[in-house]
Amino acid sequence: MSETPNSQAESAPAPAEDKTLDKLLAEAQARIDEQRDAWLRAVAETENIRKRAQADVAAAHKFGVERFAEGLLPVMDSLEAALGVAAGSPPALRDGLELTLRQLKAAFQKASLIEIVPATGARFDPHQHQAMAAVEAENAAPNSIVAVVLKGYSLHERIVRPALVTVAKALENKGGNPISDGNLNTN
Secondary structure (H helix, E strand, O other): OOHHHHHHHHHOOOHHHHHHHHHHHHHHHHHHHHHHHHHHHHHHHHHHHHHHHHHHHHHHHHHOOOOHHHHHHHHHHHHHHHHHHHHHHHHHHHHHHHHHHHHHHHHHHHHHEEEEEEOOEOOOOOOEEEEEEEEEEOOOOOOOEEEEOEEEEEEEEEEEEOOEEEEEOOOOOOOOOOOOOOOOOOO
């Protein structure tokens, strides 16, 4: 029986050590889980940054010519205006202007710079058009385009310059005397 108390004394500290080892193991496992979670988040964030950088580079390639195109739009307008008034000019001058205009249009097409020329009577779209004036027009529906003042341009669906247009507005005083105060509300 003398061996039994010794063996019990030896086995008594073992459960306390097991608790300490289990606790240390649980803490280590928790730290491993936290570090694994942090690592996975860092990998995901790195992937997001890479994708964002690729999208930025693609946008830079796609819209890199936008400022240059904005500078060339007045040149296009001037060439078209010159051709409009060059009816009495020498044929060589007119041919040169037409050739230059065709080359500029080809360069615009190659750069995906597309004209916005709304048709007369088309509905006004504030995303593509800019109203320069609103006029009363009996034959046109309200908010429809009466005339195009200046063509607009878009680059890959992004508006570089909206088309400048004149828009029809509703007739205000149908049949009334525009000078008379008879239509005023006098409460």
